[in-house]
Amino acid sequence: MEKKILFPQIGGIMHGGDYNPEQWLDQPDILEEDIRMMKKAGMNCATLGVFSWSTYEPREGEFHFAWLHDIMDKLYANGIYTILATPSGARPAWLDEIYPECRRVDSYGVREHHGVRHNHCMSAPVYRKKVSVIVNKLVDEFGNHPGLLMWHISNEFGGECYCPHCVKRFQDYLAEKFDHDIEKLNKAWWTTFWSHTYNDFSQIEPPYRNGEFSIMGLNLEWKRFTTWNMTDYMKAEIAILKERTPQIPVTTNFMKEYDGLDYHKMQQPLDVVSWDSYPRFHNDEESFSDTMTENAFDHAMIRCLKKEQPFMLMESAPGLVNWHPFNKMKRPGVHRLASLQAVALGSDTVQYFQWRKGRGSFEQYHGAVVDHLGTDDTRVFREVADLGEELKKLKDLAGTVVKAPVAVLYDWDSLWATDGMKGLAESTRNYIKTCRKAYRNLSALGVDVDVISSEEDYSGYSVIVAPMLYLLHPHVGERMKQFVEQGGHLIATYVTGYVDENQLNYLGGFPGDGLKDLFGVISEEIDTLYPSDRNCVHFAEMPEGEVRDYAEVLRVADGTNVLGTYEQDYYKGMAAVTERTCQNGSAMYIAARLDDASMQHLYARTLKKAGVSMYKLPYGVERHTREADGMRYVFYLNDTTGPQIVSGVEGIDLLTGEVIKGILTLEPYGVACVKE
Structure with a gap:
């Protein structure tokens, strides 16, 4: 490039x-x-x-x-x-x-x-x-x-405006989006609930705090x-x-x-x-x-x-x-x-x-x-x-870029829809924090990670992680399926694919839009855990994992490999983590909110399968790479107050002029930029 x-x-x-x-x-x-x-x-x-x-x-x-x-x-x-x-x-x-x-x-x-x-x-x-x-x-x-x-x-x-100009533009925006057919909007927004059916677009107001804010589709479209x-x-x-x-x-x-x-x-x-x-x-x-x-x-x-x-x-x-x-x-x-x-x-x-x-x-x-x-x-x-x-x-x-082999999916629509949903627990839904956790646990394995929209091009990535992708844009399910069929490795979590772009629930089981076939599971129930609740997941090939906040109860289709099972409650022994292979690709489903160590083990397992190079890093050390025109520049950053040693580093540190031959010592808060 x-x-x-x-x-x-x-x-x-x-x-x-x-x-x-x-x-x-x-x-x-x-x-x-x-x-x-x-x-x-x-x-x-x-x-x-x-x-x-x-x-x-x-x-x-x-x-x-x-x-x-x-x-x-x-x-x-x-x-x-x-x-x-x-x-x-x-x-x-x-x-x-x-x-x-x-x-x-x-x-x-x-x-x-x-x-x-x-x-x-x-x-x-x-x-x-x-x-x-x-x-x-x-x-x-x-x-x-x-x-x-x-x-x-x-x-x-930033901010919003609810003035007459903006209200009229909102009504016109909705009319255009729903082909000037108010019944199409009513159906998409499920307005028969609480008798909230509209007869004309001119009746629709924004979600005023002292007005209509109980229609999920309205709230989302206002955003x-x-x-x-x-x-x-x-x-x-x-x-x-x-x-x-x-x-x-x-x-x-x-x-x-x-x-x-x-x-x-x-x-x-x-x-x-x-x-x-x-x-x-x-x-x-x-x-x-x-x-x-x-x-x-x-x-x-x-x-x-x-x-x-x-x-x-x-x-x-x-x-x-x-x-x-x-x-x-x-x-x-x-x-x-x-x-x-x-x-x-x-x-x-x-x-x-x-x-x-x-x-x-x-x-x-x-x-x-x-x-x-x-x-x-x-x-x-x-x-x-x-x-x-x-x-x-x-x-x-200057002009070089980061070329990451791994991506985390992050959508504002899923943020808005998850924040506004009436379910689970308001204090622990934490869509953004969950996406950040995925990024952190992947980065700890020494790989560069992109953060992209679910509607973006997936080509060029070996692994894609979709944390809590509650809302699915049209065709995302099909694009995920194609990604796996073409050899990509997909990881999704609990609360994936519950609603469509209008926040209508998918019928026939979650995750919707064809994803239940891709992952080989159906989420039949989701258990919201109190902070005092405890559960664990037993794995055959890695240490036991701790469950907090959410645990889905899964139906598992034939041909789907169960990697981990719950250890407690009435769903003891039932699947908590599954994987389904498709040609050279795979689709992993993590049905519970697991501890960081367990997530890193699962991510490492998939990265290895995908052929993505990982780098052993001390705790608190970041590794990022910029490249172009055949040149690579690798940064190492020490986010701790103590010295850190990184092995396997070869090149010239542009900040000090030092030639690194295998061992890099980083001072507290130290940084090296190694030209390979």
Whole structure:
């Protein structure tokens, strides 16, 4: 495969962050000092204008851009490029005063007041018009600036709007989806229950908190509509930029596996995907290694939205944040470790929020490269500057990608449907956590793992794991069957294939859509366990496994191999883990929520069968590979506070220049990038 260079102007890995010079226009000495310190920190890019609308346009129709010209010119003269944001993430007060329909309506039907951010109505025609004006003005002023590297669309899209504009668009969206046939919708949503049948699409309201929220299909379609509507709004901004500056790529910054928008859909009009990473480092609920693995899952999920090219780490905190329940400082070495984890997992950028701490308002205590102290001799600044030097050593990685042999399926529809279902236990369903656990247990075996949609192409993978894929999109069952028939190895768990795309239960047994034949099992019942309940699974070839939270009772078809059986309760001796072979492929079904050690044993068994190379790693050590143009770069990251030794490593560590011949020693929080 060839390299996919995102920014040839940079000549390597981008190092930058959000810069808010409009907050310091009355202190030119600070602005001059910023550029000096950016160069010292090894910064080659700055993100500008994210929340600058009221500075651009303090009153309707009155525009001021001279300050930004001055900043961008000086940055470019000093070798620092600009990612320029459209300012639609936060509106000026005059706009909401003159055009109140731009303000969102909440889920009780109440119009929100002016304030905060990310609360515009996506549907309001006047808001789209005013955004069009300011975006066109930005293109007029900066579209041909030599330092303009990329457009950044708004900021961290999120939320919902229940205003009349959005309600009407929702009704039209439903009419289009159901072929303008209200009976088709009624059937799909099972509206005869509680006598909720609709006579016309105009009767349908969103799931107001004081209205109709008992129809599962309605709740799910509202989530889908919100993604569609937000994406439609975003595309309106992108259309202006693409028409006028087609040579400039566009992105927007996603937020973790944010539960309000389906990023699989929303990424489509973007040239590059980016996201904002703010792990809760050093918390007292999990190990540091668990926190790092959760962050790795998030990187992988974002990376796989456009897995044929690198992604961007758009925001991260060089120190602490201000909005976690406990805003703990990053300990020495953690900033380097977390930043290089992003690079190891496919990011061609390390960027921060923010460059300099503001003196006041909501984020005055959010971490930054430059503290309120205002000097370049702080611990955080030194760590950022040191990282800047190390990133220069990794310049050849730019454009390389992660080529994983294994994928975990993660769907927003299954997240929404599982979260909203009335069944099981609200506190233990944990769809996202279950997907993360699958990723963690696979990664512990030293393999690279993608996180993809169930609707994505399965070719190229040897093993696919589908944790709790409660909702099945059309044709997913058939695609899984083809994957196994063509030699792939599929692993699914309890709560797979219970409902179709409208949240109607499959008849004839779970998992539906033909999967019961593929796996050779039918889930007849599912037992929801209290925290005090205990059960175990007996295996012939591995240690006994512990069961928590959920246990399905299976019917097993002839020809299906039983790998493990329950040890307790009335279903003692019945199948808990099964496997069915099909030509050169296999389909494993894990009917209970098992402990990590058992899952790793089962995954290792399947990886071995699939011919996937595994690597023995000490606890808390990550291994990730980037490759292109015949070159491979293998990262080893030590997520522990003690030294770790990894054997079987051969190559040159690009960060130290050391030649590794078999044994790699990692210092606490240490990282190596080995060119093989």
